[in-house]
Amino acid sequence: MLFWRVKPLEKILETAEKKALTRQLGAFQLTMLGIGAVIGTGIFVLTAEAGQKAGPGLMIAFVIAAVVCALAALAYAELASMIPVSGSAYTYTYGVLGELLAWIVGWALVLEYAVAAGAVAVGWSGYMNGLLNSAGFGLPEALQVGPQAGGAFNLLAFLISLVVTGLLVLGTSKSAWVNAILVSLKIVALILFIAVSVPAAKDANFQPFLPTGWGSPMGGIGVLGAAASIFFAYVGFDAVSTAAEETKNPNRNIPIGLIGSLVICTLFYLLVGYGAVGSMGAQPLMDATGAALAPGSTEFAAACALPEHAEALVCSHEPLAHVLRVLGFAGLGNAIGIVAALALPTVILMMIFGQTRIFFTMSRDGLLPQWLAKVHPKFHTPHRITLITGIFVALFGAMFPVGILADISNSGTLFAFIMVAVGVLVLRVKQPNRPRPFKTPLAWPICILAIAGCLLLFVNLSGYTIALFFGWAVIGLVVYYLYGYRRSHMIPGNEPPDDGESMPPEPKFHEGPQA
Numbered sequence: 001m002l003f004w005r006v007k008p009l010e011k012i013l014e015t016a017e018k019k020a021l022t023r024q025l026g027a028f029q030l031t032m033l034g035i036g037a038v039i040g041t042g043i044f045v046l047t048a049e050a051g052q053k054a055g056p057g058l059m060i061a062f063v064i065a066a067v068v069c070a071l072a073a074l075a076y077a078e079l080a081s082m083i084p085v086s087g088s089a090y091t092y093t094y095g096v097l098g099e100l101l102a103w104i105v106g107w108a109l110v111l112e113y114a115v116a117a118g119a120v121a122v123g124w125s126g127y128m129n130g131l132l133n134s135a136g137f138g139l140p141e142a143l144q145v146g147p148q149a150g151g152a153f154n155l156l157a158f159l160i161s162l163v164v165t166g167l168l169v170l171g172t173s174k175s176a177w178v179n180a181i182l183v184s185l186k187i188v189a190l191i192l193f194i195a196v197s198v199p200a201a202k203d204a205n206f207q208p209f210l211p212t213g214w215g216s217p218m219g220g221i222g223v224l225g226a227a228a229s230i231f232f233a234y235v236g237f238d239a240v241s242t243a244a245e246e247t248k249n250p251n252r253n254i255p256i257g258l259i260g261s262l263v264i265c266t267l268f269y270l271l272v273g274y275g276a277v278g279s280m281g282a283q284p285l286m287d288a289t290g291a292a293l294a295p296g297s298t299e300f301a302a303a304c305a306l307p308e309h310a311e312a313l314v315c316s317h318e319p320l321a322h323v324l325r326v327l328g329f330a331g332l333g334n335a336i337g338i339v340a341a342l343a344l345p346t347v348i349l350m351m352i353f354g355q356t357r358i359f360f361t362m363s364r365d366g367l368l369p370q371w372l373a374k375v376h377p378k379f380h381t382p383h384r385i386t387l388i389t390g391i392f393v394a395l396f397g398a399m400f401p402v403g404i405l406a407d408i409s410n411s412g413t414l415f416a417f418i419m420v421a422v423g424v425l426v427l428r429v430k431q432p433n434r435p436r437p438f439k440t441p442l443a444w445p446i447c448i449l450a451i452a453g454c455l456l457l458f459v460n461l462s463g464y465t466i467a468l469f470f471g472w473a474v475i476g477l478v479v480y481y482l483y484g485y486r487r488s489h490m491i492p493g494n495e496p497p498d499d500g501e502s503m504p505p506e507p508k509f510h511e512g513p514q515a
Contacts, residue, residue, distance in 0.1 A: 005099035034261025042233025051282030054226035068453035084250030107476030111412025118396025119405035126317030157397030165390025201278025220462030
């Protein structure tokens, strides 16, 4: 069953050529696309989450997550350059490991994209609520966060998800330059944060450096548990590969966009993490037994509500702005909050966009109903998929805290990355002479280390998250058996004459000057 119903790479490329999106993106746009997708909730919000799990040891967590992500990026770059079509890890798996594993990967990517979009929406609401509270127009506490964080319904996370969904349905052809400007603003905001916080760092704030140790499997706490969460801060570079079908000279530009955006973001993250921890500390809150409270739990929310923890970094829903305010730069802190409030919706947009393209590709292969990929006659966007995805994203954001959503998203992402690394090695054996515009250096040790690293982070997610991932996979297998197994276009006679409906090159939010 492992290599059951493998879709030949020639067929994948042929299908993409028949129904290709307009190729219009260059290396610069892809790099900006990657930076725009990566720099978001992960660094603006999860710094506090990682601090609660690892204390100052989150610095090591940043490095571990970056190394694992870099290894996976090298594998992604090879397959993306060989198979420059939409679908990301799902398409790569279909062409190498077969339909069953491809379906599981595509199903897992729902966790990566849709749930991640919900996490970003929660991160945005934290900064927006902070701005409203500082201006004296704060919402009732019950409407600022979800149930597990001590509230009832995260209204702003819900609303921003619906607004972004509406934009994607309408098509945002004029927002390309806006996206580039907002990416630049995020970078400027991080530079300002680094410039203020790094000089304020004190050695005492790094002691004890590892208050929760390295962690244990399924514990979700410790340096490895923090790395498993921080991994979310690097996710997004693979969204570049979902735009492969819209890329000029993809064999050259996709690897540049993937690796270039990852390197730039990694440098920023290490400096921001050092500045946040060093300037005000990041010691976790403990329970009566001396164990770190699980972030996102009701017990943690109750501890953060105590007056003595009012300024604790680990309790903040807007940690970067919070650090600057505590350091006496309230105006700059508010400016960071404004940048986050303006820029994070672009990440939500990118994640929902990526999800709709995955669903579109699965529908084109017959594994999901064709009507899901119906393109709106006026707006020229896949409105049905977009609306369904957006509604679920809004509900995720309204009901769950950012840390739980990020961990759930990571579980799907790590599984997809493992499959990509396996796919590189399988192709090296099965088709050693196939042209590889970008070759992963030292492919065997790099890919094996990528697989091992992803497995290490996966098992250090919380037991709840791991159980949810496998439960989601079981549901996916049932859906596949009831529909995709019988409707797959790989079955002779099932493929429609026109191979399904093609998707126009909307939305164009990631366009810009051609490089």
